[in-house]
Amino acid sequence: MKLSVVILNYNVRYFLHQCIVSVQRATKNIEAEIIVIDNASPDDSCKMVKECFPNITLIENKENVGFSKANNQAVKVAKGEYVCVLNPDTAVAEGTFEKCLGILESSGKIGAIGVYLLDGTGNFLPESKRNVPTPFISLLKILGLTKKYYASDLSEEATGSVSVLVGAFMFLKRSVYNQVGGFDEDYFMYGEDIDFSYKIEQAGYKNHYIGSTETLHYKGESTQKDxxxxxxxxxxxxxxxxxxxxxxxxxxxxxxxxxxxxxxxxxxxxxxxKTPAAISQKAIVLTENLQLLKILSEKIKIPLTSSSKTIFQETELTNTLFIFDVDYMPYHQIFMVMKKFKNKNNQFRIRPPGCNFIIGSDKSDEKGSVLVF
Missing domain, CATH: 1.10.12 (Lyase 2-enoyl-coa Hydratase; Chain  A, domain 2)
Structure with missing residues (x-):
């Protein structure tokens, strides 16, 4: 087995569904397994996994044991030479895992790999690449001064060494994971990915950031620091x-x-x-599915039209709700459109392949919205 993708879930059933589908597409050419570990979700996440993905490994915890302990549980049963720790509210671009494998297999000095993370609005999430938070840097961050906290010297789309990666996407050899003892279970929430990244570098490896491939992460670092x-x-x-x-x-x-x-x-x-969410004046559905178009036109109460991939040629689209059908447009192209039309009062929703729902998020500190049809 080449790769084990570990997805820790808590109460995000529809986002988990999309995450699994995106991983299946991204591992099409890789011998891989998917392990979902659920931390006692009160929703029907586990039922969905059993019904929709009966061939993947599901671990059901009876209580919420936190991020570190749950991921360590899953990695203990993993069979892959490589492991990717992945959040459930993510969608992985096709080719992402192959890029990570290519880089890791070409160098024995690389520890963990992280990638360009964008939120549901198409904006880059700066926690994709960070510096070691010394006491002084952490104090500055607490006060809202984040320049030194993030690895700002490396551009968003560059590739290179960074000290700290984010736990939403961490790709590494399973042997390295085990060598450093996995995630420290003294951490329940926050800090475990910082500690893990630090332990990897202390063991003599260099963590690596790839800015040329994206993963969508709906729930980014909270901007409302309560x-x-x-x-x-x-x-x-x-x-x-x-x-x-x-x-x-x-x-x-x-x-x-x-x-x-x-x-x-x-x-x-x-x-x-607190800023109000964007209000779209029109909707564009990128699909060839006429039945999907009909259903959405009945559900969405603003003017709705279909569009082809020629949308890349457009330059001025504002106040628009983009609805992407993954059966028509792959994730890596969807992310390109989101990045192109970000910060123009636009909203983005995705319909995963063959699904009866669309999902998205208009703020990086919220879980997002789901429309079932």
Whole structure:
């Protein structure tokens, strides 16, 4: 077995469905397995997997054991020479895994690989590539100064070494995963991917970022840094410093003061930061499926037309709802369109192959929306 793709799910049934379909398409030419591990989702995620994907491995936890422990569980039963840890609210472009394999197989010094992540609005997610969050850098981030936190020296579409990757997509040899002990189970939420990336580099490898292939990640890093987020972030960083840095009382006090100040600043400006979602004036469906077009025209209450792939030639499309049929347009082309028409009050929805729903997200700090038909 060449590759094991591990998807940790919690309560995102429709997004998980798309994720699995995209992985199946992206592993078409690779000997691969998919392992879904569910952290006691209250929705019908597990039922969906059993009915729609009976041949993939499903692990059902009876309680939510967190990110680290669940992924470690899944990797223990993985058979692949390589492992990809993947969030359920992602969609992988065709060819992504083959690019990762090509780079890893050409160098024995590369640890984990991450890729260009875009959110549901087509915008780049900066957590795709980060620096090691030293105490000073973390304090700056808590206060909203993120330039040093992210690996800004490497451009979004470049390829090169970065210190820290994001847990939404991490591709590496299973032997390296096991060598560093997997994800540290002291972390429940936040920080585990930072710790994992750091352990890989401490073991003598270099983490690598590929900006030439994309993965869609609907729920990006929250832009609304509320009090609960700040507490969780600080808690994770406190664990990280105790394990890898010389933590001291002065440092801890400084960061706690920073958290307290950040809470006040974020709280006072929270209403200003709330921006209404874009309101589309028309919808374009990229499909050749006339039945799908008919169904959507009955469900969507704005003017709706179909379009072909010649949409790439368009330059000015604003206030438009794009609906992509993956049976017509592959994920890598969909991502190209999203990037081209981002930040123009446009919205994007995807209908996974053969599915009776469309999904998308208009804000990177929300799970997104689903329309079932």
């Amino acid at each position: 009090a609960a987020y700040l507490d969780r972030f600080y808690g994770a960083m406190e664990i990280f410093y105790k394990k890898h840095f010389n933590s001291n009382q002065l440092l801890n006090t400084s960061v706690k003061i920073g958290v307290s100040l950040a809470k006040k600043l974020k709280g006072s400006s929270s209403e200003e930061r």
